[in-house]
Amino acid sequence: MIRQFLPIVLSRRVLRVLCLLAFAAVVGRAPAADIHITAEFKPDINDPNKREFVNTTPWSGVCLNHMALCISNNWWSIDTKVRGTKQGNRGSLHGPGSFHIGMPPPRQVEVVSEDGHAFIVDLKMIGAALRLRDVAQDGPNSHPASKGAAQGCAISLSNARTNNYSVMRMFNRNDGGDGYQVCTLHWIDSNDYWVEEFDFTYALTTPSPLQMRSGVYTGSTTYRVGGTGEGADFDLGDDVVLDDNSVTVHFSLTVQHAFQLDLPPGSDRAVLAPKGGWTQWSDHGIVPKALEREVPFTLSSSGQFSVSMQCQYPLPDGRCAIRNLTEAAPDAPLDITLTLPGFRDALSGADVVGKTLTTDMLPTVFTADAFVIRRPSQLRFAVTGEAVEEMLEHPGSHYRGDVTVIFDADP
Structure with missing residues (x-):
C-alpha cells in the first residue's frame, strides 16, 4: 500500500481600507461653497440582499426643520452656504422678477478610486429651498416674500406665514423630465431680502457596489448659482447679488467588501x-x-x-x-x-x-x-x-x- x-x-x-475625506479650509470674506456628499457600502452578513450604498452625508438645510417628512420621503437636503440679496418686485406675478428658482438638468459624475478604477454616479437635483429675510424689517413685522400657488413645482416644505421672517421653504418635486425646470411664485413686496440660506435636495443613483472593488471613490462637479441671464445652473431670477456664485459638490463613496x-x-x-x-x-x-x-x-x-x-x-x-x-x-x-x-x-x-x-x-x-x-x-x-x-x-x-x-x- x-x-x-x-x-x-x-x-x-x-484588504484594509483607510477612508480619508478631505475638507478644504478657505480663508477669506465668504466661505467657499464646497459641499460633500458621502455614501458607503458595508455588507451585512445578516442581510445579504442589501446591495446599495447608504447615504452618510450629514443633515443640513431645509430637512433639519422637517426631519420626519424628509426621512419618510427619502429626501436629502444640503445647505450650499451661498448667501446674498434679492430685490423684490411687487408687480411681477411669476417669472424672474418673482420668487424664482430654475433647476439644472441631471448630471453624470465620474468617481475614481486611488488605483484608477472609474464608475459613473447619476446626480439629479429634485428640489431647492430659499430662506429670505426682509432687509428693512427684521422681527414680527417682517414681510413675507411670496404667497399663493406655485407654477412649475409643488411646495412640499414651507414655513411661509404672514409676519414670519422665515418666509418660505420651497421644495421642487417636478423631477419627471431632464430639461431645465423652473419654479416661481407671486412676489408681493418690493423690499430687499437677504438670502439667508439656499439649499438643494438631490437624488443620487450609484453604481452597483458589488461590481466595485473595495476602496474610496472620489469625484466632483460644479454648479453656478446666480441671476437670470448669467448662465447659472441654479437661476434665482432678477436682481440677485451673491457672495459666492459657484457650488462644488464633492463625492466620496466608500466600498468595504466582506x-x-x-x-x-x-x-x-x-x-x-x-x-x-x-x-x-x-x-x-x-x-x-x-x-x-x-x-x-x-x-x-x-x-x-x-x-x-x-x-x-x-x-x-x-x-x-x-x-x-x-x-x-x-x-x-x-x-x-x-x-x-x-x-x-x-x-x-x-x-x-x-x-x-x-x-x-x-x-x-x-x-x-x-x-x-x-x-x-x-x-x-x-x-x-x-x-x-x-x-x-x-x-x-x-x-x-x-x-x-x-x-x-x-x-
Whole structure:
C-alpha cells in the first residue's frame, strides 16, 4: 500500500481600507461653497440582499426643520452656504422678477478610486429651498416674500406665514423630465431680502457596489448659482447679488467588501487515494484511474476576489508536482481544480466549476451578482493516468509536495 501526503496551505490577504475625506479650509470674506456628499457600502452578513450604498452625508438645510417628512420621503437636503440679496418686485406675478428658482438638468459624475478604477454616479437635483429675510424689517413685522400657488413645482416644505421672517421653504418635486425646470411664485413686496440660506435636495443613483472593488471613490462637479441671464445652473431670477456664485459638490463613496474563507480542521493536509480505497489494487491488481482528494471549505464574499497558486515543485506546464522522498522517481503531476458555486469568472462569465489552477496563468478574478454567504466550495487535487502507474512502480514510497492557493480579496 502506498501512502501519499499532500499538505495544502490556503491563505488570503485581507484588504484594509483607510477612508480619508478631505475638507478644504478657505480663508477669506465668504466661505467657499464646497459641499460633500458621502455614501458607503458595508455588507451585512445578516442581510445579504442589501446591495446599495447608504447615504452618510450629514443633515443640513431645509430637512433639519422637517426631519420626519424628509426621512419618510427619502429626501436629502444640503445647505450650499451661498448667501446674498434679492430685490423684490411687487408687480411681477411669476417669472424672474418673482420668487424664482430654475433647476439644472441631471448630471453624470465620474468617481475614481486611488488605483484608477472609474464608475459613473447619476446626480439629479429634485428640489431647492430659499430662506429670505426682509432687509428693512427684521422681527414680527417682517414681510413675507411670496404667497399663493406655485407654477412649475409643488411646495412640499414651507414655513411661509404672514409676519414670519422665515418666509418660505420651497421644495421642487417636478423631477419627471431632464430639461431645465423652473419654479416661481407671486412676489408681493418690493423690499430687499437677504438670502439667508439656499439649499438643494438631490437624488443620487450609484453604481452597483458589488461590481466595485473595495476602496474610496472620489469625484466632483460644479454648479453656478446666480441671476437670470448669467448662465447659472441654479437661476434665482432678477436682481440677485451673491457672495459666492459657484457650488462644488464633492463625492466620496466608500466600498468595504466582506470576505471570509472557512476551512474545516485538518484541511492543511490532503492524503491522495483512489475513490473507494485501495482494495481494487491490493486484491485484484486493478490500477486506479486517479489518486485524489477533495478539500471542502465555505466562502463568503460580497465583491470580487482572485485566486492564484504557488508550488514547492513547479512543472514547466504550470502544474504542481509531488516528489518521491524515498527513492529516485519522476515527479507526479497534480491536476488542481476549483469549484465555487454561485461565483463566475469575471472575464469570461463562466461558472466556476472544475476551474483548472496553474502557476503560469494570471490570477483569475471571480465575482457574483449577490452577497454570497458561507457557500460550500471545494479544491480537488488528483494524480491521473500514466502518472498513477509510474507511482505504483515504487511501492512503499512516500510522495509529498506543498501547494499554496492564494485567495486575494483585493484583486
